[in-house]
Amino acid sequence: MEVVDQEGRTLTFSIGPQHPGSGHFRLIVKVDGDFIVDVKPDPGYVHRGAEKMCEERTYIQNIPHLERPVIFDSSGILFPYVLAVEELLGVQAPPRAQYIRIIMAELNRIISHLYWLAIYGIFLGHSTMFMWPMGDRELFIDLAEAIGGTRVTFSYFVPGGVRNDLPPGFKERALKTFSYYEKRLEEYDKIFFSNPMFLKRTQGIGVLKREDAIRLGVTGPNLRASGISSDTRKDEPYSSYETIKWDIPVRKEGDCYARSMVRFQELFDSLNIMRQALDLIPEGSVKIPMRGQIKGKVGESFARTEAARGTMFYHIISDGATHPYRVKISVPSFRSLSAMPFLLKGNHLADMPAIYWGLDYWPVEADK
Amino acid sequence: MSQSIEKEELLLSSIKDKFGDKVRELYVNPKRIKILVDRENILNVATFVRDLGFDQVISVGGTDFPKEDSFVVDYHLIGVEHEDLKKIIFDLSTKFPKNEPKTPTLMEVWPSAEYHEQETFEMLGIIFEGHPRMERLLLPEDWNDIPPLRKEFKLPSRLVEHGSS
Numbered sequence: 001m002e003v004v005d006q007e008g009r010t011l012t013f014s015i016g017p018q019h020p021g022s023g024h025f026r027l028i029v030k031v032d033g034d035f036i037v038d039v040k041p042d043p044g045y046v047h048r049g050a051e052k053m054c055e056e057r058t059y060i061q062n063i064p065h066l067e068r069p070v071i072f073d074s075s076g077i078l079f080p081y082v083l084a085v086e087e088l089l090g091v092q093a094p095p096r097a098q099y100i101r102i103i104m105a106e107l108n109r110i111i112s113h114l115y116w117l118a119i120y121g122i123f124l125g126h127s128t129m130f131m132w133p134m135g136d137r138e139l140f141i142d143l144a145e146a147i148g149g150t151r152v153t154f155s156y157f158v159p160g161g162v163r164n165d166l167p168p169g170f171k172e173r174a175l176k177t178f179s180y181y182e183k184r185l186e187e188y189d190k191i192f193f194s195n196p197m198f199l200k201r202t203q204g205i206g207v208l209k210r211e212d213a214i215r216l217g218v219t220g221p222n223l224r225a226s227g228i229s230s231d232t233r234k235d236e237p238y239s240s241y242e243t244i245k246w247d248i249p250v251r252k253e254g255d256c257y258a259r260s261m262v263r264f265q266e267l268f269d270s271l272n273i274m275r276q277a278l279d280l281i282p283e284g285s286v287k288i289p290m291r292g293q294i295k296g297k298v299g300e301s302f303a304r305t306e307a308a309r310g311t312m313f314y315h316i317i318s319d320g321a322t323h324p325y326r327v328k329i330s331v332p333s334f335r336s337l338s339a340m341p342f343l344l345k346g347n348h349l350a351d352m353p354a355i356y357w358g359l360d361y362w363p364v365e366a367d368k
Numbered sequence: 369m370s371q372s373i374e375k376e377e378l379l380l381s382s383i384k385d386k387f388g389d390k391v392r393e394l395y396v397n398p399k400r401i402k403i404l405v406d407r408e409n410i411l412n413v414a415t416f417v418r419d420l421g422f423d424q425v426i427s428v429g430g431t432d433f434p435k436e437d438s439f440v441v442d443y444h445l446i447g448v449e450h451e452d453l454k455k456i457i458f459d460l461s462t463k464f465p466k467n468e469p470k471t472p473t474l475m476e477v478w479p480s481a482e483y484h485e486q487e488t489f490e491m492l493g494i495i496f497e498g499h500p501r502m503e504r505l506l507l508p509e510d511w512n513d514i515p516p517l518r519k520e521f522k523l524p525s526r527l528v529e530h531g532s533s
Contacts, residue, residue: 044506051491052516056523214423214448217480223448230448235455236399302400302444302457304426313426315442326517330427330444330484337483367506 010037015352017045023363027340027356034348039341043334047367054327059085059159059294062324067153069331070365073112075104076307077331077365078157080314083238084303085159088296088318091288097161098240099281100147103174104156105239105305106270106277107144111137112308113263113270116360120260121192123353124201129192136184139177146170159294161287171278178271185267193264202256206343206355209254216338220310221266222359224250225258232306239305244276256358263360293322309333309360333366375452376401379420386416394461402459407471410462414443414477421447422458425474428484430492432519437466439494443474443481473499491517 009032016026024045030038050069054062066081067074079101086092093101114133121129141151146167148154156163192198208218213226223230231248233241249265251258296318304313310332317326336359343355376396383391383403390409394402405413422445429442443460447453462471473496474481485496486505493515495502504511514521 044504044508047506049516052521052523215479217424217426217478217482219424219426228448230454235446236457302459304457311426313444315427315429315444317431326429326431328427328429328431328442330429334483334487335426335480338480 009033012038014042017042023367025361025363025366027344027352029344029349029352031349034350036344036347036349036352039344041337041340043337043363043366045367046364050368051327051329054324056323058322059296059324062327063158064153064155066329067155068364069368070112070307070362071152072115072362073108073308073365074153075101075108075157076112076305076309077312077329078155079105079239079305079307080303080312081316081327082157082159083305084301084314084316085294085296087301087303088299088316089159089294090297091160093161093239094285094288095240095282096165096284097286099277100162100166100286101157101239102241102244102277103166103274103281104144104147104154104162105307106274107140107147109270109308110140110267111144113267114140116263116357117188120357123357124198126192126195126197129188132184132188132191136181139181143170143174143177146173158287160290161285163287165286174274174278178275182268182271185264188264193261198260199257201351201354202260202358203253205256205351206347206358207253207255208339208343210252212342213254213339216342217335218310218339218359219332219335220306220308221262222259222336222339223310224248225262226254227252232304232311236304238303240280243280244273246272256354259358259360295320295322296324307332309362309365310335329368331365331368333360333362334368336361337366373398376456379456379458382420383413383416387413394459399456400459401456402461404461404463407462407464410460411472411474411477414460414474417445417458417460418477421450421453423447423449423478425478425481425484426457428481428488430488430494430517432466432492432517434466434519438463439466439469439492441471441488441494443478445478469494470497471495472497475499491515493518 010030012030014026014028017024026042028040053065070077114137118130118133145151148156208226210227213223229248229250246269249262298320300317302315304311313330315328316324319325373396392404394404424446427444431440440463445458485499486501488494489502490505
C-alpha cells in the first residue's frame, strides 16, 4: 500500500499492484474516513500482448501461449479459438471430440471456481474455506491431468478436435470423484455458504441491479446474479451443448451473495453436465487428420463460448496465410472493469475484498 | 449449417429502411450480422441498433489494413435481455483512413464500450472523440513506440511476411 495523495478530508492511496489477493493489479482508491469516494482501476501489470503474438505465430503455435492468461481455465480461453479457427478451415470436430471438449471445459470451470472460492474464503477471513477448495481442487486437476497430460495448461484443444482420446477407465474414475465431491459440496454449504459470517459480509453488499449489469457490460456469473438468464452454452450452443439438459442458475439480488451462490450452483451443474456428457459420448475418432501447416480461408470468423468467468469471444481475421492476420480476444474479466468503481464507490473500505473478489476479476486474463 | 436467417434478415432490413445506403451490408449468416457505416453516421446507426435491443458491447476490435491505408473498428454487440437477440452477434463496423485515426466514441450509446475503446486507442492509436480517458491502459508507463497492433510495429524476434506463403 502506498499513499499517493492527501488533500483535506480525503486520502488517495493505491492498493496493489503487488498481488492484492489475485494477480498483479492496482486499485487507486480515494477514501473519506472509512468510505470509498472514488476508485480507479489500473490494469496492465501482466500484459503480454497475446493479440500481437498471435499475428506472428502459426495457428498451431498460438495454442500454448493463448492458455497462459487464464491458466486455471486454460481450456476456457482456448475453446473459442479452436472454434473460430475451425470455422475458417471449414471443418468441425468429430462428435466424440465435442463431448470430450465439454468434459474438459467443465473440469476447468470447476478448477477455476474452486480457486475463486478458496481466495474468497481467505478474503472474508474464513481459512477453512481456503483449505478445502484448494485441496479438493486437486481431484479435478488429477482428472484433467489424466486427459491432458499436464496439471494446468494442457494445450489439449486443437483445431479439428482434441489431441488424444480419454484414458482407459476414465469414466469410472470420474464418476467416483463426482459422487464423492457432491457430498463435499454439502459440507461447503454448511460451513461457509450458510455461515452467518459469510451472509453478513456478502448480503446486500455491492448490489449490481439488472439495468446496471447490462449497462456496464458484465458477463457470466456476475450477469446471472443480477437476474439475467444469459449463458453462451444456451444462447448459442456449441460443441453439442444442445444435447445436455440443465437449468441456468439465476438470482435476482445482484449482491456479492448472489454472485457467490451462482458460482456455487455452477459447481453442481458442471458435475451434472459432465455426467451427461460421459453417458452421451459416442465412439469414434477424436481428431480430423490434418497435414502440414493449416491455412484459413480469406475472411473472418467469430466464436464465443462460456468460460468460467463468462463469455469468451474471439474475432479472427485471416488473409489466407499460415498465421492469422488479426486476433481480437475479448475476455470476461476485462468486462468487469467498468463495474468495479461503480460497485466500490460509497462502500466501506472493509467491504472492498468482498466486492472486488466477488466479481472474480482475474488480472492476468484482463490484461492478456 | 443449414439454419434459417429470417430473423437476421428482418433486423437488417429494418436498419436499411431507416438509413438507406448509409449502411452497407457486409454479410448475414446464421447468428451473425455485419454492417459497415461511415464514422459520420455511426452514432445515429448505433443508437438505432441499441433501440432494436442490442444492449451490450462484447468487444471492440480495431484492425490495421496498411494495404488499403485504413483502419477498421468493429463493435461486437449482443442483446442479453432478448431471447432472440442474445443468440446473434451483431458487428457494427466503420472504416476510415489511417492519416485521420478518429471516430466518435459510442460510450453514450453503450457505456460498456468504455474500456474496450480505451484499449483500442492504446493498441492502434485510434482516437475515440468524446471518450473521457484517451490514455494508457495496459502498456508500460514508459512505452515510447508506435501503437503495437499497427502492422508497422514488428516484434524484432519474429519477422513474418504476410500473404507470401
